[in-house]
Amino acid sequence: MSLCKWDLAWAGLDPAQGHEHAGRRPVLLFCNDAIAPPIGLVSVLPLTTWKKGRRIYPTEVLLQAGTAGLDSPSLVLCHQIRTLAASRLFAPFGHLAQPGLRQAVNKALALWLDLGPASILR
Secondary structure (H helix, E strand, C coil): CCCCCCEEEEEECCCCCCCCCCCEEEEEECCCCCCHHHHCEEEEEEEEECCCCCCCCCCEEEECCCHHHCCCCEEEEHHHCEEEEHHHEEEEEEECCCHHHHHHHHHHHHHHHCCCHHHHCC
16 A cells, blocks of 8 residues: 555554544644655544534644545644554545645644744744
8 A cells, every 4th residue: 555645544543542533533644755664654643523613723724625535624633643553544535735735734733843943942
């Protein structure tokens, strides 16, 4: 099975603890395509269904229904980034191709990981 950065796939996230997302969930792959396959690990951003009226936090990105094969509006949870064994993933069902959404994910993840210019000064 071939998986690439920006693919959406189902992943088995158990076991989980505390506020971690658990069970079989859709995830967005966010890892280096050259490095991840040989070591058998992938970094993923879990998705959750967005309900109208729910606040969207700065570390979340809204993907509308129909985007990258999603049936319903979903939030990419950049604050829940996890590295998993590639064997936890199922075949991809979509691919996030829109540059604006990719940029939003990059920005939200950089915020969560404190990768902005200000973080260098601390």
